[in-house]
Amino acid sequence: MSDGRAGSQPCFARPTPVFARVHFREVSAMIYDLELYKIGKVYDNGTPAVIDFNLSVNKGEFIAFLGPSGCGKTTTLRMIAGFESISSGNMMVKGVRINDMRPADRPTSMIFQNYALFPHMTVRRNVGYGLEVKGMAKVERDAKVDRMLSTLGLDDIAEKKTDRLSGGQRQRIALARGLVVEPDILLLDEPLGALDANLRKAIQNELKLLQRTLGITFVFVTHAQSEALALSDRIVVMNQGRVEQISPPHQLYTRPNTPFVARFIGRNTIFQGAVRGVEDGRIIVDTPFGTLAGGANGDMSLGAAVNVVIPAEAMEVHTLNRTMRDTISRQSGGNVIDAKVNRFDVVGHISHLSVELPDGRAIALEAHIDKYPPGVFPAGSDVLLAWQPGQATVIPAT
Amino acid sequence: MQASGTKLALGIYTTLFLVFLYGPMVVLAILSFQTGPEGGPQFPIIEWSTYWYKHLFGLTPPTRIAPLPIEEALVRSLLLAVMTMIVSTVLGVTSAQAFRKKFTGSGFAFYLIVLGMMVPGVLVGLGMALVANALGVDRHWWGTTFVLHVVYTYPFAFLVMLAILNRFDQNVEEASWSLGVSPVKTFRKVTFPLIFPGVLSAMLFAFTLSYDEFSRTLFASGRDLTLPLAIYGTFSVEVHPNVFAFGVLTTLFSFALLGTYAALMMLSIRRARRVAIQEEA
Numbered sequence: 001m002s003d004g005r006a007g008s009q010p011c012f013a014r015p016t017p018v019f020a021r022v023h024f025r026e027v028s029a030m031i032y033d034l035e036l037y038k039i040g041k042v043y044d045n046g047t048p049a050v051i052d053f054n055l056s057v058n059k060g061e062f063i064a065f066l067g068p069s070g071c072g073k074t075t076t077l078r079m080i081a082g083f084e085s086i087s088s089g090n091m092m093v094k095g096v097r098i099n100d101m102r103p104a105d106r107p108t109s110m111i112f113q114n115y116a117l118f119p120h121m122t123v124r125r126n127v128g129y130g131l132e133v134k135g136m137a138k139v140e141r142d143a144k145v146d147r148m149l150s151t152l153g154l155d156d157i158a159e160k161k162t163d164r165l166s167g168g169q170r171q172r173i174a175l176a177r178g179l180v181v182e183p184d185i186l187l188l189d190e191p192l193g194a195l196d197a198n199l200r201k202a203i204q205n206e207l208k209l210l211q212r213t214l215g216i217t218f219v220f221v222t223h224a225q226s227e228a229l230a231l232s233d234r235i236v237v238m239n240q241g242r243v244e245q246i247s248p249p250h251q252l253y254t255r256p257n258t259p260f261v262a263r264f265i266g267r268n269t270i271f272q273g274a275v276r277g278v279e280d281g282r283i284i285v286d287t288p289f290g291t292l293a294g295g296a297n298g299d300m301s302l303g304a305a306v307n308v309v310i311p312a313e314a315m316e317v318h319t320l321n322r323t324m325r326d327t328i329s330r331q332s333g334g335n336v337i338d339a340k341v342n343r344f345d346v347v348g349h350i351s352h353l354s355v356e357l358p359d360g361r362a363i364a365l366e367a368h369i370d371k372y373p374p375g376v377f378p379a380g381s382d383v384l385l386a387w388q389p390g391q392a393t394v395i396p397a398t
Numbered sequence: 399m400q401a402s403g404t405k406l407a408l409g410i411y412t413t414l415f416l417v418f419l420y421g422p423m424v425v426l427a428i429l430s431f432q433t434g435p436e437g438g439p440q441f442p443i444i445e446w447s448t449y450w451y452k453h454l455f456g457l458t459p460p461t462r463i464a465p466l467p468i469e470e471a472l473v474r475s476l477l478l479a480v481m482t483m484i485v486s487t488v489l490g491v492t493s494a495q496a497f498r499k500k501f502t503g504s505g506f507a508f509y510l511i512v513l514g515m516m517v518p519g520v521l522v523g524l525g526m527a528l529v530a531n532a533l534g535v536d537r538h539w540w541g542t543t544f545v546l547h548v549v550y551t552y553p554f555a556f557l558v559m560l561a562i563l564n565r566f567d568q569n570v571e572e573a574s575w576s577l578g579v580s581p582v583k584t585f586r587k588v589t590f591p592l593i594f595p596g597v598l599s600a601m602l603f604a605f606t607l608s609y610d611e612f613s614r615t616l617f618a619s620g621r622d623l624t625l626p627l628a629i630y631g632t633f634s635v636e637v638h639p640n641v642f643a644f645g646v647l648t649t650l651f652s653f654a655l656l657g658t659y660a661a662l663m664m665l666s667i668r669r670a671r672r673v674a675i676q677e678e679a
Binding site: 110129178187 | 567569570572573574575576577578579580581583584587588591592
């Protein structure tokens with residue numbers, strides 16, 4: 001588990017106590033938009049929902065909380081919004097502690113999966129609601145609302161009631177309503193979850209564009225990997241109340257920190273083994289499939305139980321050939337494994353391949369037909385899987 | 399074959415249901431058009447007339463049959479019903495709102511409230527009379543009776559509001575809070591308009607239950623009678639069709655009340671739209 005921008009930090013960059021940071025900031029004028037320091041949530045019945053959540057978010061960053069249901073991501077978001085009390089830790093927005101602030105006093109706005117529009121108001125009144133209650137003059141308010149309505153393409157339906165509108169329109173209204181009050185941070189709780197697949201893609205793009213244009217910090221909760229990967233600058237992967245990894249999307253793929261992340265993100269194959277040594281900056285691991293090598297992620301001592309993680313994209317399939325075996329093995333730093341072809345189908349221009357490992361595990365691979373032409377790997381044939389050591393990651397097994 | 403059998407059984411059931419529901423009312427309505435003053439409250443109809451309606455309003459020449467002594471009782475009952483309606487609805491809405499969150503003793507408090515509609519009315523009425531006597535408090539329709547009516551109708555208003563708030567989407571309130579609107583203002587601007595149809599139902603319940611409450615009122619009211627007591631009082635002497643005529647009129651009044659309720663519902667739905675249009679202009 002690491003704080004901030006994964007892996008790249010040296011080990012002395014431990015989370016500094018909050019009071020020390022506040023002091024530090026006075027000197028450097030470095031202020032995060034949102035800071036979570038050791039945030040914890042324990043329900044009344046004693047069940048911990050969130051444990052030691054640390055996160056610092058820069059202004060204008062797009063953060064996604066990703067994890068299976070019940071992992072604590074929504075609870076954390078609701079703690080930021082003020083809908084749930086915080087059991088321990090500190091939470092700050094622009095350097096101001098917000099732990100005990102009422103939701104109404106926090107500089108945050110929340111977007112809900114079910115839109116939560118006010119059904120007794122028109123679209124325009126929905127959007128203008130926050131400003132109206134604050135007592136903003138009608139002329140000024142109307143100008144702001146009009147601008148926001150046109151930003152989100154809602155001009156045509158401004159006078160309509162919300163109940164007959166489509167899901168996409170409703171979520172745009174909710175976005176307009178949340179953004180028009182100019183929050184420091186927009187919180188989004190699975191905002192695309194109730195939309196159908198095509199619409200989801202479209203709104204996803206709009207959302208990203210909107211966030212870039214407005215430069216507002218977004219914190220986005222989702223259980224859909226593709227959404228998190230497509231939208232966010234950094235992803236917080238959560239599992240059972242704990243933060244597993246905080247990384248930019250591509251690093252979650254290439255350098256998972258924990259076995260959970262390796263299994264949860266992308267399509268990785270994991271081999272269990274024990275550390276034998278270090279060679280050319282790579283960790284050498286003894287596994288039941290032979291000796292494998294990979295880049296280290298985390299501290300590991302000699303003989304420690306580790307996982308070797310290989311992304312499906314890194315695996316090359318070769319026809320098994322006695323004379324070539326040594327060459328392939330040498331070229332891929334010894335990272336070769338025997339396998340048997342289960343299935344080989346071509347769909348359009350993509351070849352889909354299912355191979356079986358000696359331990360019975362099946363791996364699904366795919367590539368362009370130029371790489372694996374039709375008929376090249378007949379079902380039942382023996383093949384060799386190979387990958388470059390740089391593309392494999394070795395992580396502690398626990 | 400079986401389907402038509404079921405159909406027949408259901409048809410008979412529905413017919414019986416309607417007969418039992420409306421039968422007494424229809425008989426009452428027919429007999430109210432009996433001729434007077436010599437015609438009695440029984441079949442056959444000697445001659446159709448509106449004599450007893452006129453009698454009710456003192457428009458007939460005086461006879462040995464006294465006009466129904468209900469004028470003041472009617473006003474009293476209406477006032478009492480309105481008072482009860484207001485207090486019970488306010489209590490019902492606020493306490494149901496409180497019950498949205500679990501609090502210590504919420505289960506106990508729930509049964510305590512609901513007890514008010516469970517306990518036998520005659521006993522509570524008698525109990526109230528005894529307590530009033532013991533404390534030396536005079537019994538009045540606006541005092542002891544009013545308290546009992548609230549105790550009785552408040553659980554109904556409370557349960558109606560509980561059901562309404564149970565279906566209420568909490569996210570809508572949270573959205574309002576997160577837009578910087580305080581909980582109090584959120585209740586006024588968002589929650590209340592959305593639960594208003596439920597509030598109307600609670601009001602209707604409280605009003606009608608109080609308006610024809612008998613058993614609690616019997617012991618708890620003092621000298622001044624409410625409408626149900628006054629009507630019952632006339633039975634003890636001799637029943638004339640003027641009571642039926644009055645029954646028909648009160649039923650019509652109830653329908654008028656229901657009509658008002660429906661109209662208010664429609665209005666509350668349309669109001670938001672109209673406000674928006676006005677704002678545009």
